[in-house]
Amino acid sequence: MCQMKERCVAVMERNKSLFLGRKIIFCVTLSALIISIETFFHQSIGTNILKPDKISNYIIAQKKPNSVFLSLVESSSDLLYVYCEIEVKNAPFIWEKDIQSWFNITNHISISHKNHSLGTVKLDLENTQSLYKNRRKGYQVLGEIIERHDLNRLRRWNGLSEYGIYSGRKATFNDVIMFSNGWIIHKTKQLAVRNGGCLSENKLQMHNVTVTRYKRVVSIAVFWGEGAWHFPMEALVGLAYVTDTEQWSSFIHVTQKNKLVLQWLKLVGINEKRVIHGTILADYLIVPETGKCGSPSQDHIQWLYKKVNISVPFKRNTVLLIKRNKSRVMPHFAKIQRFVEKFAKEANINFLLHDDNFLPSLHDQLQRFANASIVIGPHGGGMVNLIAAPKGTCVIEFSPMEANVCYMRLSYLLGLTYVAVPLYGNNTVKENKIKEALNYCQGKTNSNF
Incomplete structure (x- = not known):
């Protein structure tokens, strides 16, 4: 603002022509407009930081266990x-x-999602059993719903039965x-x-x-x-x-x-x-x-999902494998990577490694997930990027046996295909179960695209 005012003064001093009066009027009007805008912003945002009252004393006796x-x-x-x-x-x-x-x-006022298509859920038998063993009642109910393949109850459940609506x-x-x-x-x-x-x-x-x-x-x-x-x-x-x-x-x-x-x-x-x-x-x-x-x-x-607004390519033909390096590291990950790369090559699908040691910007991470037709990897923060995945994406999660369904629920509500593969206490998975999940996803994605 100060630069603009100085520029106006310079214009008035530099121009001695017949149009000097008009320029003066223009500069005065512009300065007044700027000051008005500045005042408006200060009232709404800029002066939200207020000077506190003068010294005040607050002494509160302890009358309850919860006291300040x-x-x-x-x-x-x-x-x-x-x-x-x-x-x-x-x-x-x-x-x-x-x-x-x-x-x-x-x-x-909540938005109606009656016409929103939900996803599908396929859990390994071991993962289903881990839900039954969980101390949370909501997880036990979910285990029963999935075991019976009760789609109506699954739609009503939405992961909220334990916490209310x-x-x-x-x-x-x-x-x-x-x-x-x-x-x-x-x-x-x-x-x-x-x-x-x-x-x-x-x-x-x-x-x-x-x-x-x-x-x-x-x-x-x-x-x-x-x-x-x-x-x-x-x-x-x-x-x-x-x-x-x-x-x-x-x-x-x-x-x-x-x-x-x-x-x-x-x-x-x-x-x-x-x-x-x-x-x-x-x-x-x-x-x-x-x-x-x-x-x-x-x-x-x-x-x-709407706010993220990541562009989705017309044709998606990539399997994205998530690698963790900082916590809950999988000891035989190199073997898993070779297996997934081999699957991608034989299925004529592109392969991309999402390595948390070499992450791009958040926007580019989300774009990777929007581009993928299959996402596979261990339970962890990397899967939060599924928020950019469009309907039809197939998600394979190496799901801990102590059960945590946050990514299953996210996938379900986004309209994705979710598959759980047991992740054991030593952070290992069985190769045959990965193969079964990949073949299932390939069949699903071929029918979707």
Whole structure:
């Protein structure tokens, strides 16, 4: 803006012609317009960082097990220094029943997905048995559904029977401190809740916290909300229930402002300058319902699939093999790779290795999955890229015997063909089971394309 004003002054001094008056009027009008736009943006975004009140004292006696102790709140410039002992135990999750009504909850109108075609699920017998042995009732029910091949019950299940039905809720708070792990406490009252749904630290202890005060914030910060799977599928998808106006006029609060998080936010249209993390004080806070326990709703998944908007080639003829190097490494992976490469060559299919030691940008990773007709690999964060896979893609997951169905559920709700191959405790798989799964996928993809 300063450069434009200086340019206008230079124009006025340089031009002594008969048109000087017109140029002066033009420059004055342009400057006034710029100042008006700047003022508007400052009112909506730029001045969301507010100077806190003058020194205030908050002393709260312990009356309940769940208490917040704030001994002194002192302000300086745009920062709020909180010299305190904050100790809260077992605060409820936002969406639990019978919570004291100290914040507002509204419901989003969910989109009907009746005409959306769901995928297919094929589990190895050992994987089905592992569902029965799981401690979670929902997994046991799923094992029975799959064993009986009950498609109607599978359609109704949608992976949510254990957790209840999403209703697209959104909570709003006033004058609260928000932490990067999803904890929310009222600044002056003995009240606290947690964002998320199944995992969280059940005790919050903080000492001498420094926070920045914001006017309007949308928070999608949750426990583990910085992870490769957890951020897009638990945190980010919460933005499905936030209006464009709410997003545009607010800062977006996340668990951790890391490279991966910023890439995902950029994909859905969030500017990095509006992203904040850490402990904050919000005059007005919006918290949308996130993907509970690694199980985003169908609304969540369809919203993110459309937002990602990766182009899909007309003809897809690639088998993509995922390789893990940093954790849960498969000891005989080289043998598996040779086997899959041989299969691809004999089937006249292109082969691509998705190696987590040599990953391209997030956009290019998603493009790889959009190009693939078959995706195969071990359970892990790499499979979150299935969000870009179009209907008909066949997914072979080396699925742990302790059972985790997050990628099966994602594939099912995206309309993909999902096949589970047992991944044993020593991170090994059986070659004959891989071969069976690849042949099944080849038959499916040939019928789809």
